[in-house]
Amino acid sequence: MKNWNNAVFLVILLNGKNVHLTVKSVFPYDSVELSPNGREVIILDQSQLPNQERFLHLTTAEQIFYAITRLKVRGAPAIGIAAAFGLAMCVNRFRTRSLQALEKEFLRVKHYLYISRPTAVNLMWALDRMERCFYTAKQSLDDAEEKHAIEVVRNALTAEARAIKEEDVAMCEAISELGFSLLRPGCGILTHCNAGHLAVSRFGTALGPIYLAQQQGYSPRVYCDETRPLLQGARLTAYELTKACIDTTLICDNMAATLMSQGKIDLVFVGCDRVAANGDVANKIGTSSVAIVAKYYKVPIYVFAPTSTIDLDCRSGAEIIIEERPAFEVTDMYYSKRMAPKDVRVYNPAFDVTPASLIAGIVTEKGILKPRDIKNLRKTK
Ligand code: MRU
Numbered sequence: 280m281k282n283w284n285n286a287v288f289l290v291i292l293l294n295g296k297n298v299h300l301t302v303k304s305v306f307p308y309d310s311v312e313l314s315p316n317g318r319e320v321i322i323l324d325q326s327q328l329p330n331q332e333r334f335l336h337l338t339t340a341e342q343i344f345y346a347i348t349r350l351k352v353r354g355a356p357a358i359g360i361a362a363a364f365g366l367a368m369c370v371n372r373f374r375t376r377s378l379q380a381l382e383k384e385f386l387r388v389k390h391y392l393y394i395s396r397p398t399a400v401n402l403m404w405a406l407d408r409m410e411r412c413f414y415t416a417k418q419s420l421d422d423a424e425e426k427h428a429i430e431v432v433r434n435a436l437t438a439e440a441r442a443i444k445e446e447d448v449a450m451c452e453a454i455s456e457l458g459f460s461l462l463r464p465g466c467g468i469l470t471h472c473n474a475g476h477l478a479v480s481r482f483g484t485a486l487g488p489i490y491l492a493q494q495q496g497y498s499p500r501v502y503c504d505e506t507r508p509l510l511q512g513a514r515l516t517a518y519e520l521t522k523a524c525i526d527t528t529l530i531c532d533n534m535a536a537t538l539m540s541q542g543k544i545d546l547v548f549v550g551c552d553r554v555a556a557n558g559d560v561a562n563k564i565g566t567s568s569v570a571i572v573a574k575y576y577k578v579p580i581y582v583f584a585p586t587s588t589i590d591l592d593c594r595s596g597a598e599i600i601i602e603e604r605p606a607f608e609v610t611d612m613y614y615s616k617r618m619a620p621k622d623v624r625v626y627n628p629a630f631d632v633t634p635a636s637l638i639a640g641i642v643t644e645k646g647i648l649k650p651r652d653i654k655n656l657r658k659t660k
Contacts, residue, residue, distance in 0.1 A: 305490065305523040308334075310477045311357050311444070313364040317371045317437040320364045322352045325477055329518035340369050340388045347395040347402075350509065354478020355552045355588050356447050359401030362392045363440040366409050370436050378417070378428045385413055385436075397600040398561055398630045399552040400590040405443050412439040447480035450585035453644035455487030458548065461581060461640075461647075462488060464497045466545040469535055469573075471504040472563035473515035474550025474583055484583035484642075485548040486519065493525050500526045502544065506563060507532055508608045508627065532565050539576035547573050547580040554582070554589045558635030558650020559596030564628055570637040579639035586643055589656060596632030604629050 312321040320337040326349060327333050335351065337343050343365035346352050352361045369388045375381050389406050396402060416435035417428075424431050462468075468489060475486035482490065492499045501520055506512035513529055520527040530538065538544050547569055551562040560566075560582050573580045593599060606625035611617050619625070635650035642648075645656065 303494070304476065304481055305519065306476055306481075309444075309481050310354075311352055311360045311364060311480070313367065313437070313440060313444075317367055317433075320361060320368050322346060322361060323477070324351045325353055325515060326351045328477075328514050337365070338368065338372065340365060340391055343368075344392060344395050347392070353511070354473060355399035355401040355550065356451075356479040356484075356585060357477070358396060358399050359405035359587060360440075360444045360447060360480055362395070362402050363405040363409050363443045365392060366406065367433075367436045367440040371433050375429070378432065381429055381432065382413070382417070386410075396602060398602045399588075400593075401552075401587050404587050404590075408443065409436060409439055412436055444480045447585065447587070448482070450587070450644040451479050451482040451484060451487050454484050454583055454585065454642055455482055455491050457644075457647055458485070458488030458581070458583060458642050459491045459495075461546060461642075462492045462497060462499060463545070465500070466497070467500045467502065467538075467543045469502045469504070469538065469544045469547045469569065469578075470516060471512060471532075471547075471549050471566050471569050472506045473511040473519070474548075475516060475519045477515050477519060478550060479585075483519075484585065485550045485581075486516070487583075488548070489520070489525060490523055493523060498526060500528070500543075502528050502530055502535075502538060504532045504535065504565065504569070505529060506565060508612065510613060511563065532568075535569050536572045536576070539572060539578055544573075544576075544578050547578060549580065549582055551582050551584045551588055552630055553593065553599050554584050554641060554653055555593040555595050555599060556591045556654045557595045558638065558641065558653045559599075560584070560633045560635070560638060560641070560650075561596060561599045561601065561630045562633065564631050567631040567633040567637075570633045574637050580633075580637065581640050581642055581647075582633070582638055583642045586645065586656065589643070589653060591654065591656070596634065599630075599632060601631070602629040603627060 310323045324333045373384045416432045475483035503512040503516045517529050551560045553561045570580050604627045609625050610619040638650050640647045
């Protein structure tokens, strides 16, 4: 596979011939970037979409933490990339001549960002990878480099953070190609939350194959769950897909069964935040309800997960920490007036666990796996 100008070159066997397919990103920008000098993290503020395309230039650990917790940057891979960029940016900006002081600051920022959101494992995966990079660089310093130790470590961390993003782009390319093989011309796909360009480095996971299908003239029909309470489906997925001129219909979360009973949905494609070793999957709240309904109507549900989302240390979905978010998001946000009585108790889990038994396949960059085969994957970097 060759990468050129945001394009994915794919070779697939079509009518017995090798055919090159090209997917172009619908966006001229990525949702998370590190500035060329490594001193700013630039994000597209997803909390303002679809009404405003506003970019934020983040220069402190606190700003990165806030951007992650307030979902200005969101989606499992994008959170991991933002945290890695944030850590590199903080190290690049920290003024010191002492490697020990730099190490202390590195660990402070790492531990601080580590707890910004609990469910998406990409966050911890990326930060742990940055820590391994820090100590590898420190240990490998020879006598000559000792004098420039700080620069060597800074350069290594900046390169590692950029590599995390570039590898994610490559994973999304491979996942898009594999997912495309599941689609047929004119098929109807239901998706929940947002697992597109905005949630990753580029292209998307669950939405990647849909972009490719559109480009290949398959004219996919996509139904987006609005995804209460934070409306990632309505605000982000519908925004991405309509921008790409894809046939998109927005539905409320409780309408999926009706559409399935009418035969309008051939497949369900969703992203995920953590895959446990037994194939259970945590994703945006409401995914398990969709999976249960899909099972009833015999509609296959595919979960899209780069290997950075797979947590082999987590034995089953029961071990995944589910983030609980403020009541305000349910009662007030996106309403012009508070819509529930003042004293009512609210429960707002941000994710749920879909049991492995309901999932037709997990699409990783290494192949489309049965959930039971996840445990056989080797740990990634
Ligand atoms: O709370 P969010 O918006 O970060 O939740 C995101 C999801 O649940 C996505 O489906 C998931 O991260 C997929 S990322 C390709």
